[in-house]
Amino acid sequence: MSQIDNLPPLRDVIATHQLSAKKSLGQNFLLDLNLTAKIARQAGKLEEADVLEIGPGPGGLTRGLLSEGARRVLAIEKDERCLPALQQIADAYDGRLQVINADALEFDPLEYLTPPIKIAANLPYNVGTELLVRWLTPKEWPPFWESLTLMFQKEVAERIVAKPGSKAYGRLAILAQWRSDARIVIDLPPQAFTPPPKVSSAVVHLTALPEPRYPADAAVLSRVVAAAFNQRRKMLRASLKGVAPNIEDHLAAAGIKPTDRAEQIGLEEFCALARSVASQN
Numbered sequence: 001m002s003q004i005d006n007l008p009p010l011r012d013v014i015a016t017h018q019l020s021a022k023k024s025l026g027q028n029f030l031l032d033l034n035l036t037a038k039i040a041r042q043a044g045k046l047e048e049a050d051v052l053e054i055g056p057g058p059g060g061l062t063r064g065l066l067s068e069g070a071r072r073v074l075a076i077e078k079d080e081r082c083l084p085a086l087q088q089i090a091d092a093y094d095g096r097l098q099v100i101n102a103d104a105l106e107f108d109p110l111e112y113l114t115p116p117i118k119i120a121a122n123l124p125y126n127v128g129t130e131l132l133v134r135w136l137t138p139k140e141w142p143p144f145w146e147s148l149t150l151m152f153q154k155e156v157a158e159r160i161v162a163k164p165g166s167k168a169y170g171r172l173a174i175l176a177q178w179r180s181d182a183r184i185v186i187d188l189p190p191q192a193f194t195p196p197p198k199v200s201s202a203v204v205h206l207t208a209l210p211e212p213r214y215p216a217d218a219a220v221l222s223r224v225v226a227a228a229f230n231q232r233r234k235m236l237r238a239s240l241k242g243v244a245p246n247i248e249d250h251l252a253a254a255g256i257k258p259t260d261r262a263e264q265i266g267l268e269e270f271c272a273l274a275r276s277v278a279s280q281n
């Protein structure tokens with residue numbers, strides 16, 4: 001194993017600072033610094049970017065991002081027990097790391113960051129999904145970030161990149177793929193973490209598109225897709241009844257058969273449907 005920096009191994013950091021993993025904070029740490037450097041490389045060219053890292057914990061991914069050349073890292077960590085360990089990293093990396101002790105769901109990091117901005121995180125899964133949805137639904141597009149490199153439970157990662165016709169295809173796939181390119185870049189078994197979680201994980205990399213893949217109003221698209229997938233086994237003429245009185249006309253305008261089910265409909269058709277519905281409002 002090659003060494004990525006001159007700081008102590010993470011196992012020692014955890015022992016020194018008594019960072020026993022707390023379940024309530026979803027703490028499953030990555031201790032292999034070669035692996036965290038590999039994850040950091042998936043974020044792309046870091047030299048000219050500010051990286052927002054959520055949930056650095058003892059700092060494995062933080063060290064990966066810094067050793068891979070990130071211009072700056074802003075790390076938001078809720079658990080104050082991690083701060084002394086993170087301070088050691090900040091001291092070793094000459095002002096390139098700023099740590100803020102806050103709940104990422106409550107904290108707005110924008111004024112601390114200079115574009116281009118990349119986001120990287122190994123987060124508890126519930127927090128990760130909530131932040132992903134927020135990052136994908138800003139008031140204006142393009143968003144403040146250029147790319148997201150995020151660890152998820154494998155099953156959630158599959159929902160993000162899913163294509164029509166699969167069980168995993170649904171609201172999250174459409175939300176993610178409408179305005180970004182989303183790929184699974186690394187698969188990880190439970191044993192990659194300490195302590196190991198119950199399920200496998202995967203790193204997803206999303207790159208923001210300059211504009212949506214197909215035109216549509218975000219709120220209307222979201223309403224149509226939510227209605228379609230809330231009753232995913234029903235035919236669309238039934239599941240979308242509440243969306244517009246003459247839904248069959250809109251389905252026809254979008255080239256969708258009224259007897260199709262949500263799972264069969266691609267992003268382009270959903271956007272065409274949202275445009276037709278919006279044109280009547």
Ligand code: SAM
Nearest residue numbers: 025027028029030055056057078079103104122
């Ligand atoms: N990034 C580290 C790693 O890869 O080893 C730690 C990963 S651990 C899965 C999740 C981290 O997120 C923990 O350090 C936890 O304290 C932190 N965390 C949990 N909820 C948070 C929140 N709402 N805001 C900021 N950090 C949070």
